[in-house]
Amino acid sequence: MPPTAGVRWLRPRPWGQCVAELPYGVGNGRMLSDLSPWADPFFCQEVRLSRFERVRGRLRRAYQSSRESVPADQDAPGDAPEPARVASPSVPGPSAPPSATVVGAEPQVDLHTSTSSRDDADVPHGLRIAAAWCWRLIVIGVVAWALLRIVGTIKIVIIPLAVALLLSALLAPAVGWLLRARLPRSLATAVVLVGGLAAVIGTLTLVVNEFIRGVPELSEKSSEGVRQIQNWLKTGPLHLSDTQLNRYIDEAQAWINDNTSKFTSGALSTAATLAEVLTGTILVLFATFFFLRDGSRIWRFLVRLLPVAARWKVDDAGRASWQTLGAYVRATVLVAFIDAVGIGIFLVAFDIPFAFPLAALVFLGAFIPIVGAALSGGVAVLVALVDSGPVTALIILGAVIGVQQVEGHVLQPLIMGRAVALHPLAVIIGIAAGVVLAGITGALVSVPLIAVLNTAVRRLAARTVPDTPPDAVVVAAQAP
Incomplete structure (x- = not known):
């Protein structure tokens, strides 16, 4: 049996490189070899999984570990959906599910933690409305007073x-x-x-x-x-x-x-x-x-x-x-x-x-x-x-x-x-x-x-x- 039996060559490459499609498994594995097309099959079987396969495996393991770490008395994700985490920029690929905890993800940043927002929240709503009306009425009063002074002058x-x-x-x-x-x-x-x-x-x-x-x-x-x-x-x-x-x-x-x-x-x-x-x-x-x-x-x-x-x-x-x-x-x-x-x-x-x-x-x-x-x-x-x-x-x-x-x-x-x-x-x-x-x-x-x-x-x-x-x-x- 020739050394390349069971391997279908996709396209020619320069000498010392080849890309082949292996017949094992259900999917189509990729093999990158630095040997010639007639190299030893043991060297050709040193195939690395694609980056997509590795990321998918990581996400599957992270998702399973996160489901196991959720307490039993906590509400279901459908009742109180939490925002999706930001994926790590060093690992490209599809975004994680909403409930997944991505390894290496940055912590979520609260966008409304400013001092002014906290101060506004402490002020009663009725008092804020009264203050808004007050400064508008003050402006109207000042303008009316200025107009009356002008009219009185001329x-x-x-x-x-x-x-x-x-x-x-x-x-x-x-x-x-x-x-x-x-x-x-x-x-x-x-x-x-x-x-x-x-x-x-x-x-x-x-x-x-x-x-x-x-x-x-x-x-x-x-x-x-x-x-x-x-x-x-x-x-x-x-x-x-x-x-x-x-x-x-x-x-x-x-x-x-x-x-x-x-x-x-x-x-x-x-x-x-x-x-x-x-x-x-x-x-x-x-x-x-x-x-x-x-x-x-x-x-x-x-x-x-x-x-x-x-x-x-x-x-x-x-x-x-x-x-x-x-x-x-x-x-x-x-x-x-x-x-x-x-x-x-x-x-x-x-x-x-x-x-x-x-x-x-x-x-x-x-x-x-x-x-x-x-x-x-x-x-x-x-x-x-x-x-x-x-x-x-x-x-x-x-x-x-x-x-x-x-x-x-x-x-x-x-x-x-x-x-x-x-x-x-x-x-x-x-x-x-x-x-x-x-x-x-x-x-x-x-x-x-x-x-x-x-x-x-x-x-x-x-x-x-x-x-x-x-x-x-x-x-x-x-x-x-």
């Missing part, structure tokens, strides 16, 4: 611009009507602005003339009214004596004399700010004109300053806020007119002096919801008390309260609607903050500002996507 500019926005929202429909009548935009804006200015000047002229004519009549009736009040205090439920009345009158006169210097200094300071008032009035007129004429272009310019991804969302919120502002101003004007007419009818019916000036005061006071109408109605009641006595004053007080109830429960829900409805607490807080920050002007502007911010925040926080495409900037047709 309020001579901010307040006229706010008033101009209110006037623009009121006059924008009139400009739209003239534009539909084929008038140029500049001419339509000028006509509306001049007409509105003429209406304001005419109303002020009528109020001043009525006030001048009513002063003598009120002076004549005031003495009689004061006597009626004194008699009511004596014979009424209070039962005050003449001594008490004289003491109260003397204290009132002393208070007036002591505060005369304050009143005088206030008048002088008011005269000193006349230049600021004149400057603000001129700024209001110019700003209103350009808001009515170029409002759409101004809004597009402001929107294009923002990132592209935020433009369509901000534009949608701005258009909704502008509609809210317009609806609020027009509804407030209508409600104020109805209040003035209702209270004015009772003043004329009972022949109260200054009926038209008091009605005009009620009209202006209605622009400050809740508070303004009550104060202006109180002035009308005081005039009726001095002029005609307590009975007529009580009738006027009932008329004022009735008109206010109709306004609050019928007119405002019907005219303004749910879009601009605000809670009375929010209105009171806004008016108080406006008075503290900017006086009467702040009280006038605070409520529409809250309504606009309410609409803008709700539209920005809405998860619905506006219909406007992201590359388009559309401005409302009635924008200033």
